[in-house]
Amino acid sequence: MADAVSVLDSREAMTRTAPHVDERTAHRLAAFEELVQRHRNQIYRVAYRLAGNPDDAEDLAQEAVVEAFRAFDRYRPGTYFDRWLYRIMSRTYIDTMRRRRRRPTVSLDAPSAAEGEARIHSMGDSSQDPQELTEKASLDGAIQAALDRLPQEFRAAVVLADIEGLSYDEVADALRCPVGTVRSRLHRARQMLRGALGPLLSGRR
């Protein structure tokens, strides 16, 4: 209850200091935010698995959502909003990674201890047994670290196909590449993950 009140308070505070928006844009924004609200879990999940840590995931999700809002006029109501947003997010992610590669600031291969900690905290569900939670967190960390080492196009293919369950055609549409390319990227990505996660896999066949 207290949480709900604080959320309402902060929304109200934001609205008081909010920049002026005309009526038409306000309606458009409300319709858009309703869709974002409905798909927030998928949006954050894909952003997190692509970016690899909570801070970058939030940045990526925000960038993608803002880009989607700019292009909202081109969204056709009745089609899958999440697929449409994945398409924008994949492009935003690949562009961001390219920019970072040109101007590297931190190592993406070696997540810091703070990131590892954040990764453990970022997985909710407090109803579980602490030991099970820790095991799951370390498993999640190992898988995410293996995902982080994949080339960005491979990672995007694996996240969309294996985590989000998109078909080859849908992944091809999101990544704007032929279905054959999706098929080979996905296969190579799984082979790389198999190599990286070898010991974890042996107990799970």
Add this chain to the structure above:
Amino acid sequence: MTRTRHVSDDLSAYIDGALGVREVERVKAHLDVCPGCQQEYQGLQAVQRLLRSLPDPTPQAGFLDRMHWRLLREASQPARPRWLDTLRETWSIRPFRLAVVAGGLALVLGLPVAWMSGQFTPRQAPLDAEDYVRHHIVLSSDRPLVDEATTTFVSYDFGIPDQPPR
């Protein structure tokens, strides 16, 4: 035991049900007789199961509020021209980018080469046949034993000045 081609490259598509009926039969038959491919198949299946079992990450507190604020700020900005979005979208298509870069390179490298090979120098006007015949008749009637007309014609074509009449 029948030896068949290894099916490693088709295993992911086989797992995802993205192969045709004949391909599926071929992969199935091969997996029955090839322990190497069978092991890889099981490994890839395990990777997929592991990925699907990943727990949902929970966003940090205030995630939606910060998103709402960014959107509000964005909404208050003047709308970006639509052609800019279309340009950005088109530019993100790799073949388009490659075509633009290739076209630019061809222009940058091709222009100096064309300039140096004389493609831009004005072409000489084609020989006027009537003028040639008139010239030939005049010269050959003047000196019937010397075929100066041909020399004049050839030199005319190559820009060599006419010989002064003797």
